[in-house]
Amino acid sequence: DTEVTQTPKHLVMGMTNKKSLKCEQHMGHRAMYWYKQKAKKPPELMFVYSYEKLSINESVPSRFSPECPNSSLLNLHLHALQPEDSALYLCASSQEEGLGGYTFGSGTRLTVV
Amino acid sequence: AQTVTQSQPEMSVQEAETVTLSCTYDTSESNYYLFWYKQPPSRQMILVIRQEAYKQQNATENRFSVNFQKAAKSFSLKISDSQLGDTAMYFCAFTPPRNSGGSNYKLTFGKGTLLTVNP
Secondary structure, eight states, X not given: OXXXXXXXXXXXXXXXXXXXXXXXXXXXXXXXXXXXXXXXXXXXXXXXXXXXXXEEEOSOOTTEEEEEEETTEEEEEEESXXXXXXXXXXEEEESSTTOSOOEEOOOEEEEEO | OOEEEXXXXXXXEETTXXXXXXXXXXXXXXXXXXXXXXXXXXXXXXXXXXXXXXXOSOOEETTXXXXXXXXXXXXXXXXXXXXXXXXXXXXXXXXXXXXXXXXXXXOEEOOOEEEEEEO
16 A cells, blocks of 8 residues: 545535544555645645654644544644635655655645635 | 745646756755655645655656756756646655754745646
8 A cells, every 4th residue: 555545535614613634544654744735836834743743833723733643544633714724735644754755645625614 | 944946837848748847956955855746636746756865866767857966956857758647736845864953854845837738
């Protein structure tokens, strides 16, 4: 298995909703990442988990809450989002943090209404 | 801080022809990794090719090859025999090696080049 699987592929949520994005990989990678990507822009790093511990938080607002329950799974919990949070959310993994060759998922297209 | 510059926001090429996408970067590191990623309309970021800075030989992957000029800090991507399926946004990216210390080994992306392959 050489994939990163993200669910759901599309999500529409209201500003008062609570939802979660899920990311899974079975490549034995020990680093996992959340990126946010706006249309026609490069991905922007949000969070890095290394060996299931939060390694980097790029000053992301607290309405985004990451969680790494085990080495294969990464979640992003969403609460009280704003319309400007609408974007493509990409998950990625790598053998270890900073060890090149990131594998990306197909992303979750999030729309906040 | 590392920066990656892609000076061509958009490019187009005829099917079966060759096209070169440019990328320059700035870093004080002596060793690092460089990547080209492709993002088609399907949204998935796909690794096209990877280059390790300490390797002199330019990386190649089927129709994709790079021209890595370390002194000039240039890392261009050549696509030969362009195919319609090559239509995508292409991102150049950089990361220093893990042992460079601190938390500066993040993947830094350029702004991307939108490539359209015309029939």
